[in-house]
Amino acid sequence: EREAAGRGLDYLAAYDGARRSTPREIYNVWAHTYALQALSRAWREDRREDCRRMAERHLDFLRRYETFAGGWNYYDFNAGAQVPSMEPTSFGTAAGLAVLHEARRSGLSVPEPLVRRALRRLREMRLPDGSFLYSSDFRYLPRHLVNRPGGSAGRAQPGHYALWLWEEGVGEKESRAGLEAFFREHRFLDIARKRQYPHEAWYYNSPYYYYFDHYYAALLVERLGGAEDLRTRLAAHILPYQEPDGSWWDYKMFDYHKPYGTALAVLALRRCRPPGA
Numbered sequence: 218e219r220e221a222a223g224r225g226l227d228y229l230a231a232y233d234g235a236r237r238s239t240p241r242e243i244y245n246v247w248a249h250t251y252a253l254q255a256l257s258r259a260w261r262e263d264r265r266e267d268c269r270r271m272a273e274r275h276l277d278f279l280r281r282y283e284t285f286a287g288g289w290n291y292y293d294f295n296a297g298a299q300v301p302s303m304e305p306t307s308f309g310t311a312a313g314l315a316v317l318h319e320a321r322r323s324g325l326s327v328p329e330p331l332v333r334r335a336l337r338r339l340r341e342m343r344l345p346d347g348s349f350l351y352s353s354d355f356r357y358l359p360r361h362l363v364n365r366p367g368g369s370a371g372r373a374q375p376g377h378y379a380l381w382l383w384e385e386g387v388g389e390k391e392s393r394a395g396l397e398a399f400f401r402e403h404r405f406l407d408i409a410r411k412r413q414y415p416h417e418a419w420y421y422n423s424p425y426y427y428y429f430d431h432y433y434a435a436l437l438v439e440r441l442g443g444a445e446d447l448r449t450r451l452a453a454h455i456l457p458y459q460e461p462d463g464s465w466w467d468y469k470m471f472d473y474h475k476p477y478g479t480a481l482a483v484l485a486l487r488r489c490r491p492p493g494a
Contacts, residue, residue, distance in 0.1 A: 226255070226256075226259055226265075226268070229252055229255055229256055229268075229271065230256065230259075230265065230267040230268050230270075230271050231267070231271075233271070233274060235248035235249060235252070235278075237282070239297075240293060240297025240298075241292060241293055241294055241297055242291070242292060243282055243290065243291045243292060243293060243301060244291050245278070245282070246278075246279065246282050246289050246290075246291050246309065246313075247291060247309075247312075248275075249275040249276075249278040249279050249282070250275075250279065250289075250309075250312050250313055250316050251316070252271070252272075252275045253272055253275040253276055253279065253316050253319075253320055254315075254316045254319050254320075256268045256269075256271050256272035256275065257272050257316070257319050257320040257322075257323040257325060258319065258323065259272075260272055260323050260324070260325070261322065261323035261324065269325070272320065272323075272325060273325060273326075276317075276320060276325060276327065279313060279316075279317075279331075280328060280331055282301060283300075283301075283331060283334070283335075284300070284301045284302070284303060284304060284305045285298075285300050285301065285302055286304050286305060286334070286338060286353060287305065287310075287331075287333075287334025287335050287337060287338045288304075288305025288306075288309070288310030288313065288334065288335045288338040288339065288353070289301075289305050289306070289309045289310050289312075289313045289335075290303045290304065290305050290306050290309060290352065291306070291309060303352075303354070304338075304352055304353035304354040305335070305338050305352060305353055306351060306352040307339060307342040307343075307349040307350055307351065307352065307353075307372055307375075307376050308349075308372040308375050308376065308426070308429070310335050310338055310339050310342075310379075311339055311372075311375035311376045311378065311379040311380075311433075312375055312379075312433075313335060314332065314335050314336065314339065314379040314382070314383060315375065315378060315379045315382060315433075315436075317331070317332055317335075318379075318382045318383060332383070336380075336383055336385050338353055339376060339379060339380060339385075340380065340385055340386065341353065341356065342355075342356075342376070343376060343380070343387075344359060344364065344369075346366065347366075347373060347377075347391060347394055347395050347398060348364060348365060348366050348368075348369035348370075348373060348398075349364075349369050349372050349373050349376040350364050350369075351363045351364060351368070351369075351372070351421075362420050362421055363416075363420060363421040365420060366398055366401075366402050367402045367405045367419060367420040367422075368405070368420030368421055368422060370398050370399045370401075370402035370403065370405065370406065370430075371399065371406055371422070371426055371427070371429075371430030372426070372430065373395045373398065373399065374395065374396070374399060374430050374431075374433035374434040374436075374437060375429075375430070375433040376395075377391060377392045377395045377437060378392070378433050378436050378437050378440070381437075381440065389441060392437050392440070392441060393441060395437070396434060396437055396438070396441075396447060399430075399434055400450055403454060405418065405419045405420050405422055406422060406427055406430065406454075407454075408422070409422035409423060409424050409427065410424050410427045410458070410467050411424055411466075411467060411468065411469075412424045412468075413469075423468075424467045424468040425467055425468035425470055425474075426467075427467035427468075427478075428455075428465060428467055428477070428478050428481035428482050428485070429481055431451065431454060431455055431481065431482070431485045432481040432482075432484050432485045434451055434485070435451060435484070435485035435486075435487075435488035435489060436488065438451055438488055438489070439488040443488070443491075443492050445491070448488070448489040448490070448491070449489075451485065451489055452486060452489040455482050455485055455486055455489075456486070458482075459482075460475075463479075464478065464479045465478040465479050465481075465482035466478035466479070
């Protein structure tokens with residue numbers, strides 16, 4: 218396992234091919250986000266110069282693909298402009314902010330204006346009941362079904378995690394309440410998992426964020442001290458869905474649904490184990 222992980226890190230430190238595929242599709246922001254996370258940690262722990270250089274490269278791409286309003290979106294259906302013209306999503310912006318925190322912790326130079334703009338957008342997307350708007354442009358439709366607790370229960374986890382990391386008005390109380398809402402509304406995430414089309418399920422939930430949401434829920438459980446009841450409840454929504462081949466997946470997407478689903482599920486389950494296990 219260590220040898221395989223080492224080869225994977227070597228690949229990340231050398232590969233520089235993630236790009237915006239079309240003016241409308243900016244899926245590469247996800248690659249830059251999670252590559253920066255892995256490479257920042259590798260630089261902090263192993264002091265590998267190749268990891269630092271490539272981490273800075275991905276950081277620059279996140280700066281480059283920031284939306285005109287701050288934060289990140291992975292589509293631009295408006296103008297297809299060089300600076301993305303659609304407003305940011307809450308969950309993509311939260312993921313980006315969590316990674317920027319990791320990069321700064323690792324000693325990389327993270328532009329403060331980049332962080333401030335993203336935090337402002339994310340704070341604006343948090344509703345008084347603890348739900349998060351799907352994206353900034355829903356601010357005029359806050360009671361749309363996608364923004365209600367049944368539609369927001371999953372994305373609230375990365376939202377609360379990022380705001381807590383940056384100490385932006387969210388702490389233990391809000392995060393714990395968000396987790397309780399996550400478990401209370403979880404049936405709507407279950408209904409969406411493995412659906413054929415995006416947003417076809419109740420409250421417009423999409424299948425491909427199932428394990429993404431559970432990963433950030435696990436990070437919150439860990440940050441809250443790893444209480445046994447939270448660990449047990451979270452694991453119960455992941456373990457039963459392991460496939461016969463050992464993988465996890467939530468949406469049949471191109472050829473990478475099993476890699477990302479399995480990775481996020483395992484990362485979540487690691488945080489569901491008893492402390493010290």
